[in-house]
Each structure stands twice: as C-alpha cells, then as structure tokens.
Amino acid sequence: MAGSKTQAKGKKNKAVGSVKKEVGRVTKNRSLEAKGAMQKTKGSVQDVAGKAARKVTKKKK
Numbered sequence: 241m242a243g244s245k246t247q248a249k250g251k252k253n254k255a256v257g258s259v260k261k262e263v264g265r266v267t268k269n270r271s272l273e274a275k276g277a278m279q280k281t282k283g284s285v286q287d288v289a290g291k292a293a294r295k296v297t298k299k300k301k
Contacts, residue, residue: 243297247290253283 257280264273 243290243293243295245290246286246293250283250286250288250290253279253286255283257281257283 257276257278260276261273261280262276264270264276
C-alpha cells in the first residue's frame with residue numbers, strides 16, 4: 241500500500257514539476273525553471289521507490 245501512495249506522489253510531483261519547469265522556461269524565470277526541474281526529479285525518484293516497494297511487497301506474499 242505504501243508503494244502505491246509513494247508512486248502516486250511521484251507521478252504528481254513529476255507532472256507539477258514539468259509544468260513549473262516549462263512555465264519558468266517560457267517566462268524566462270530561471271528560479272522557477274530550476275524548482276520545476278528539481279520537483280520533476282524528486283517525482284521520478286518517488287515513482288521508482290514506489291515501484292520497488294510494490295515489488296518487495298509482492299515477493300513477501
């Protein structure tokens with residue numbers, strides 16, 4: 241269950257990060273662009289961690 245929540249948070253962070261990054265790029269706001277890139281990366285890490293947690297949980301059963 242925790243893996244699913246982590247994975248969902250990761251997908252959300254990737255989506256929000258992508259939007260922030262693009263808005264920052266279009267508006268030439270380097271700070272927003274960087275924050276978006278960081279949030280997108282965080283989301284990618286959360287997504288992978290959630291997938292790994294789900295695999296571990298499946299193997300325990």
